[in-house]
Amino acid sequence: MAKEPNFICSDCGASSTKWSGRCDACGAWNTISEQKPLATSHGSKSLSGRRGQTIALTDLAAQEAEPPRTEAGVAELDRVLGGGLVKASAILVGGDPGIGKSTLLLQAAARFARNGLKVVYISGEESAAQVQMRARRLGLEKSPVKLASETNLRDILTTLEAEQPDLVIIDSIQTMWADTVDSAPGSVSQVRASAHEIVTFSKKSGIATILVGHVTKEGALAGPRVVEHMVDTVLYFEGERGHQFRILRAVKNRFGPASEIGVFEMTGKGLVEVKNPSALFLSERGKPTPGSVVFAGVEGSRPMLCEIQALVAPSPTPQPRRSVVGWDGGRLGMILAVLESRCGIAFAGLDVYLNVAGGIRITEPAADLAVAAALISAREDAALPSDCVIFGEISLSGSIRQVVQAENRLKEAQKLGFTSAILPHLSKRAAAPEMDLKQMQELSGFVNDIFGPRDGTV
Template sequence: MAKDLSYVCSECGAAFSKWSGRCDACGAWNTITEEKPLSAGPASKSLGGKRGQALTLTDLATEEPDPPRTEAGVAELDRVLGGGLVKASALLVGGDPGIGKSTLLLQAAARFARNGLKVIYVSGEESAAQVQMRARRLGLTESPVQLAAETNLRNILTTLEAEKPDLAIIDSIQTMWADNVDSAPGSVSQVRASAHELTTFAKRHGIAVVMVGHVTKEGAIAGPRVVEHMVDTVLYFEGERGHQFRILRAVKNRFGPADEIGVFEMTGKGLAEVKNPSALFLSERGKPAPGSVVFAGIEGTRPMLCEFQALVAPSPTAQPRRSVVGWDGGRLAMILAVLEARCGVTFTGLDVYLNVAGGLRISEPGADLAVAAALVSAREDAALPPDCVIFGEISLSGALRPVVQTENRLKEAQKLGFTSAILPELPKRASAAGLSLRETADLAGFVEQVFGPRQAG
């Protein structure tokens, strides 16, 4: 029988069966501490002989009302939250440094406060004067938000228990310090303990708690993964510093749809919601050019059009470069391999660059056909029609597979003035008034239809 693991690294959370001076997982020194596991045996014995209270059991047919929600009045934020803020919930918001997390939450706090909620904003990274200066810049000084600058978790919880707010914002969880945990602020043990205490406090006292989390260089929220399991909702705030667009994306939501997004624009007076993201992402699209393709995608429940841009050029080195921004680099390699193996379109000795315009990140496989079209268009130096949208998933055999919500994609394209669409063959023909559909069964047929017969090499 395997021995219980009782030694944990405070930096990375790796568990070991015995103590050592150096963590084999992350390489940190003197970070392994003992964590006593629960003793084996009956529950009454392992918990000191005390008997607990019997649970009240219900069946699956028990009807309970939906949790009450409070809308912020910002349509994009309410959409991501699933219709508004839920009482007694815990939310975790992550994003790159300087992307606008504190600005977003300060604006949200002001909106909720104006709607009648009692809001407390606790900053562990900035002084109260710094937060007030940001509030003046955003024009929020008249909002009834209560402010504090503190990192001691015990003091924060005592204040929240006395003030009884409806919403508490903690910026950030990595700066919180629990005095009953023997490690530095920001360590795995501190982040885990602080998140657990705040989440438990939110459930017990019926308040909503929003925690800001830092992210690692890979883009994941820093700290133990268990923190994301503790909370009810996990939101990522994304965007490129060189673009004014910001995406608030829900990756977990117990009270609404996951993968929903809200689109904001960074302005001199803070973040402004974008009601028509498709038009915004295509607003800077110029004349038709080789390598430019409009993709009709779905983000959460919302259809969204964006532009893929590809550039293919002779490589000056023996190892051609593959650079991608806003899409999965591994999937780009797969599309290149399918084009060469199934369609005779080779990219040997060519540098390949792929970009999603506007700083948007696309993850759905329905963008495969748009990427392939952009690559072949750039390689052949042949522009595609400017009034055409493309979408479809590509299999390794070169076959094209239908994607979900085809009708919604086509309606969004028609609304923005597009007149044609290239897509996989559908079991039941989709229709959109005024939109010409060109269906194709495989990638080779698509390349031949659009660019003419090709020869390998």
């Protein structure tokens, strides 16, 4: 009889029959641990052979009331949370070091406290004096927020049980230490055990909990992936340190839509919400410039315009450089290959630089056509009209495919003064605004119409 696998990787969940220092599935080190099987040994019965209690079942038609929410009074934060903070919910917030996570959560704690919630802020990375100094800088020193600096999980849970707050913020989960786990703080075992204890306590006591998590150099949340499955909501705080804009993005939300974003601006007084991100991202655009294109995108439920910039220059090295900021580098390679194969536009021997202005990151494929337009504009040194927006997905065959919410994209562009758009063919049901629309089906046709006919040679 084959031996059953009882060693599990805490990162990817892969199983094996023996322990090893490195997981063969995901390549992580020191993440494999032994798991006890459900059926006990020495001849005892398995769980399937024992009688338990009958579970109460219901049907899909049963309806329960929407969970009550408490709004923070910050529209961008409430939008990402799905309408406000839900009681007994667990939220995980991740982001690069120094991006502003602690600043955002301290401001959120002050807002919730002013709205009547009892808030406890526990810092495991900074002393109470450091947090108080930040509060004075932000003008929040008079907010009714309870503060503590502690890493011992047992003491923290005992204090919360006595205080019974409405909201607790743990900054961060990697600094928590559970005395029941024999490992150092920040290890996989400690993070998993601490998160499980905190989330379980949150659900039983009805306390909303916000956990701060560190991220790896690849941008993913550090620690075992099981922590993301434990919580109800996972938020990423994104942005470049050199830019003043910050993006709070929901990648998981059991109480609202995922992929929703909130836009903030970092100032000397902390983070300020941006109510019209499109106008702010395009505020520094000047006269038409080769390589500059305005993309009409959608982030969550919000249409948002941003500028895509491209630069093409002769490469001094045999291996041309491909540098991307704010977009997927693999998708850039695909667009370059389609342009060369389907349109006869070669980028061999040329360095290609692509940047999304403002520090925002674009994830939807609807930006393909705008990126292609920026690349050709930079290569041909031909500027596109400043009053034109572009969007559309490009397939490997060179066709331009339809995208979702085309009407909302056009309405947002018209509201900001744009008079023309280049886009895929609209469906008959779409009600387009009064704009000059150039609807394209093939990438080659787009290149010929906008930049002139090509001779078909590479």
